[in-house]
Amino acid sequence: MRKYVIMGPQGSGKGTQAGRLARGYDLVHISVGDIFRWHVQNRTKLGTRVQRYMNEGRLVPDEMVSDVVKWRLDIHDWRHGFVLDGFPRNAPQTEFFVESYDIDAVIAIALPEETAIARIQSRRLCSSCGLDYNLIQLRPHVPGVCDNCGGRLVTRADDTPEAIRTRLAEYHEKTRPILELLRAKELIVSVDGTPAPDVVQAEIRRKLKLVDAPGPANEPSAAVEAIR
Numbered sequence: 001m002r003k004y005v006i007m008g009p010q011g012s013g014k015g016t017q018a019g020r021l022a023r024g025y026d027l028v029h030i031s032v033g034d035i036f037r038w039h040v041q042n043r044t045k046l047g048t049r050v051q052r053y054m055n056e057g058r059l060v061p062d063e064m065v066s067d068v069v070k071w072r073l074d075i076h077d078w079r080h081g082f083v084l085d086g087f088p089r090n091a092p093q094t095e096f097f098v099e100s101y102d103i104d105a106v107i108a109i110a111l112p113e114e115t116a117i118a119r120i121q122s123r124r125l126c127s128s129c130g131l132d133y134n135l136i137q138l139r140p141h142v143p144g145v146c147d148n149c150g151g152r153l154v155t156r157a158d159d160t161p162e163a164i165r166t167r168l169a170e171y172h173e174k175t176r177p178i179l180e181l182l183r184a185k186e187l188i189v190s191v192d193g194t195p196a197p198d199v200v201q202a203e204i205r206r207k208l209k210l211v212d213a214p215g216p217a218n219e220p221s222a223a224v225e226a227i228r
């Protein structure tokens, strides 16, 4: 059983790396942002409550987040473990989490701020299947069209310049300090998020001592990314 958390600023490739790791080792990829986006898209009661926070780039209040994470982890649909992406993001969430779950490692992806901003601005999302693209490193074969389902590629509602600034400020103010807390517990595995996705993935696997395991570290195209 492997239980990992993946952290890093917006644009650091958390979702991409978590997806590859999960597919490679038969783990369940749990993205808190994806769960919230599903609720927004499907206009649920929770979706209506979280939409404003998300669009403004602010963190959703802790009690809503912890309820969603608890609900998701209680489903227990993994045999080999999970990669949790987007949680915890502040001190209260970390306390709740570290007390309740036995985590093997926290993968911390580092990225300079200007690279993060450039990447977020080039990010596109399929409006139909949710697949992630990046016009710098993970381009679709036909511009504006999803390789996986033919859906229309759109910009994420929270990828506006203002929301990007708020999200990065939230990350530096609230999320980065918890890395120190986790480092003290010797859970942190740090990787540089600047190189190409294949290189970052190989480094993550090497640092987690997973090199001999079955799944490929590199994948052929954006089409197989992030089908969660």
Ligand code: AMP
Binding pocket: 010, 032, 033, 034, 036, 053, 054, 055, 057, 058, 059, 060, 061, 065, 085, 086, 087, 088, 089, 093, 158, 167
């Ligand atoms: P992400 O897809 O991880 O960038 O998350 C998108 C948005 O969902 C964030 O900007 C927050 O508004 C919200 N969100 C995701 N995870 C959390 C969390 N752990 N705590 C609070 N808000 C979150």
